[in-house]
Amino acid sequence: MKKYFIISLILTFSINALSQQSISIEKTDCFLDDCDQFKNYPNIEFGHLNVPEDYENHTGRWIKVAFTLVKSTMDNPEPDPILVFGGGWGQPELNRTLWQSNMIPAKNRDIILFDYRGSGYSRPKLCPDLGEKHLEIIKQDLDFDAFNEKINQQFYACFDELQKRGIDYRLYGTESKTKDALKLIEQLGYTTVNLFGVSNGTMGIQGFIRAAEGSKVEIRSIYSDSNIPMRDFQQGDLSVLYKEVIEKILDDCAKNRDCNAAYPNLKERFRNFLIETMSKPLTYNGESEIVFNTYLINSVIHQLLYNSTLHKDIPLLLEAFIANELDFLDGIYPVLEEILLESNGTAIINYTYDWKARQAEVSKEYEETKKSIPEYMWTDFWLDFYTKDSTIALNPRDTIPVTSDVPALVVAGTYDPFTAPEYSRIMNERYSNSYYFEFPKVGHSVFVTPCGQKMLNEFLKQPEAEPSSECLENLASTPIPFTTSIYANSKVSSLIKKVAIDRNLLWIVILFVPFLLALIYIFREVIRVIRKKTYSALRTVLFLSVIIFLVGLGYYMLATVNLGGLTLFFGLIDEAWWLPWFSLVIIILGILQLYRMIKESKYTFWNFGAIVSAVLVLITAFGHGIHLF
Known part of the structure; x- marks a missing residue:
């Protein structure tokens, strides 16, 4: 009888064990809203980490933590990946996969991003x-x-x-989400990891350090930017x-x-x-x-x-x-x-x-x-x-407070409006093997600056050596290049959005057709001049004006975009001041061309083409405030 009782007990335990889920990785196809952007990136993998909502109760609700894995394309990549902790407390991170993989200067390492439990593409989503x-x-x-x-x-x-x-929302804080991160590293088969965090991501790093105590996962390096020290920030x-x-x-x-x-x-x-x-x-x-x-x-x-x-x-x-x-x-x-x-x-x-x-x-x-x-x-x-x-x-x-002796690069911007350098100094004191730098006149998120990229790259290559800080001297000595004069026109930015971002076919045609017609016509007239044939000076000047206006507009828009900052939302660089005057020139030439065509009754292709080109250019100009009236 005792024998049967023991067998029954063993079977009961076995059945219960089998009925419980286990923490696992589930690889999937792309599940982001815009998957077309990943067509040329076969090295980017998508998946979900299945974990219990409550790590103390595996028989309760299970949740899915969404992640992306950007595999290194190098022949012999380093074995330790970079794990990215998102900022903003619950800001989704996976939509930034391509941006992050391009910004983090570590092509010889895999990069892992994940949406914190309850947010982004993780399930369930909390409100x-x-x-x-x-x-x-x-x-x-x-x-x-x-x-x-x-x-x-x-x-x-x-x-x-x-x-x-x-849903027990008390189980969606930093302690739980950083346990998820540790399980993600373990399930992906990594034994060593580099931690990367900006702003609230630095809280994630601290939680991970605590979660990894006693685990087999080793931390190779810590990059901690615009810091939020546990207990002492808010x-x-x-x-x-x-x-x-x-x-x-x-x-x-x-x-x-x-x-x-x-x-x-x-x-x-x-x-x-x-x-x-x-x-x-x-x-x-x-x-x-x-x-x-x-x-x-x-x-x-x-x-x-x-x-x-x-x-x-x-x-x-x-x-x-x-x-x-x-x-x-x-x-x-x-x-x-x-x-x-x-x-x-x-x-x-x-x-x-x-x-x-x-x-x-x-x-x-x-x-x-x-x-x-x-x-x-x-x-x-x-x-x-x-x-x-x-x-x-x-x-x-x-x-x-969380402390660590792992090599760490701790950085802050002196013009950060949310995480003042004093918080990063606190974090630096808690990391006993850290290098600390303040970036003069830099705001939140230091690593996006050229100087920040350079120092991060050096640190990831050799965490035991202090990165060169020469570029900080240039930051300190270089004044802010304030925008003091522009061609004020806040409507021009909408044209760039229509063409470059929305790829609006109608506006592409409006810009392309007159430019193409004008180019063909000018080439045709040059040939006629070489052959000493007659040509129309008025029509030639009108087409030439169309080309000059469109080339000038394109050049100044590109120059303003390259200038960076907010300038484009207010207008163009100051040198674009003549564009409205050229709109007036095209109006006058267009009217003259129309008058001549009607007077001479010459309703030819090129006469119509010149007038249509002028009209399309003027639609562009008047539709986006590039005029004197």
Whole structure:
């Protein structure tokens, strides 16, 4: 009898073990929204990591963590990949696969990206429509407190929805997502890994270090950029940092003779403008009407401060706001809207979880900031909720700093509007074998700069050796090349979008047909001159004017794009000033050509072609504000 009982017990355990799922990798075809971009990249693989929602309960809900694996195309790649932790708390990362693989200077290593559990292409998705709901509130004319109250209501509605779906949102914080990362490395068969993180990605690195304790996975190197140290980062006075960075840039402008002449006394005028908009907001009439009050204006500027290549146009941007000339938002707003639409439940859960240890201090700092500099408050979306929330409990592990002796490159930008260098210094102290550098006049995410790329490349090749920092001296000594003079025309950017991005067939034809006709005709007339045959001077000048206008427009648009920054949303480089005058020349020549054709009754192909070419060029010019009227 005892024998049968033991056999029965063994069978019961075996059946239970077989019924439980196991952590595994599931390779798939591309599942991103735009898979066409990967047609020429057979080295990029897609898949899901199957893991339990609760690592302490394998019999409960199982979830899928989406990842991409960019395999090195080198003949003998290094065995240790680079694992990328996304920034933004819950910002999807897989849509940036190609960009990240091109930006990270390590062609001899595999690169792994993944969407944190609950976000992006991972399943389940936690309240993926939060961004759309935020957008609806932005379009309402609400004061700062009313705006935050409605945003907070959305978050609690999200939590209620997740509870109804049986999803334990407490299991979607940093501790869980970094365990996912460790399991991903193990399941892919790697034993050594390099960690890469920017902003909140540096929190992911710290979580991974903690998760990997006692595992067989070794960490070869750590790249930690724009740092967020566990326990000690979150502040309630983030608007103070925003104000400081704005004033640093405007002080640089004041010291620059040309910039100061173009935008005199801008720091004081901008502050007065913000104070005025607290009672008299601006209205932007784009696809939908949006009231731009003080905190929304600051939010737009704050977002643009992240990228230091945009700093040169910040005075131009502020001057446009002050003058209530908001046409530039036609180009900028869709990009900002796209960023906002990425907001999801994972973001607020991570944000609130990670900083619960400082909630009381942050609440006090937040209230003091609202009282001291209300004109510089911007919409953090999550900060107000964090200071008030009582539904997410403190994770005691988040109060314990993470330390490591792994070789680390810790970097910060001195003009970072969100993660000030002081936080990176804290992180540097916790990594005992680290190299620390501050990049002068650089914003958030240092590695995208040429100097950052150079240092990251050296570090990845040899983590035990300090990378050369000579390029930092050039950054310090090179002034910001402020844009002080442009051909002001915010409508030109829409033409580039139609042709280069949307590839609108109609506008491609409108530009291509007159250019092609003019080229053929000019070539034909040159042959006629060589053969000493008669030719039409008026028609030739008209076609030549068409070519000059289109070539000039294309050249200045390309030059403005290469200039970088925000300039394209405001117009073209200053040298394009003559284009509107040339529109007038084409009008006059076109009228003369039409008059001659009718008078002489010569309705030939080339007469019609010249007039059609002129009309198409003028449609382009007048449709995009390139005229004198």
